[in-house]
Amino acid sequence: MSRPILVDSSWYIRQARHGHDPLQVLSFLAETRDIATCGIVQAEVGRGLRHRKWLDRYASAWSVMLYVDSNHKRWEETRELAWHLDRRGKILPLQDIHIAVCANHIGAVILTYDGHFRDIPGVDATDRIF
DSSP: OOOOEEEOHHHHHHHHHTTOOHHHHHHHHTTTSOEEEEHHHHHHHHHHOOSHHHHHHHHHHHTTSEEEOOOHHHHHHHHHHHHHHHHTTOOOOHHHHHHHHHHHHHTOEEEOSOGGGGGSTTOOEESOOO
16 A cells, blocks of 8 residues: 555645535545544644534544544654754744654655645655545
8 A cells, every 4th residue: 555645734625615525535545545634634624614514524534544643752853843944944834844743753645735845854745646
């Protein structure tokens, strides 16, 4: 099986804005890849869902995905990476740095439309999976 896919909030949001059901697209990808999530993505996406039934549907889908725990170690790695990036003049959103750390922890590709991930060394990010 190929590398897992950690789906960033920007991907969910853009898919929905363009009239696509992100969960349906992901179910297709899940036939050949593990789909991953982390708490910060769930919080970012969940807060924008307008109806409780939508939140429940997403929560149900996330519950069967590979979950990357944002434990103490992940936050230490996030802190260190943020510090190094800042010293190089790359001041990126903390949530993107944390998502990158979570993806790297499981060797995942990040499915995203957010260009910030290109500025994080060692991250494999794309806006489409074939």
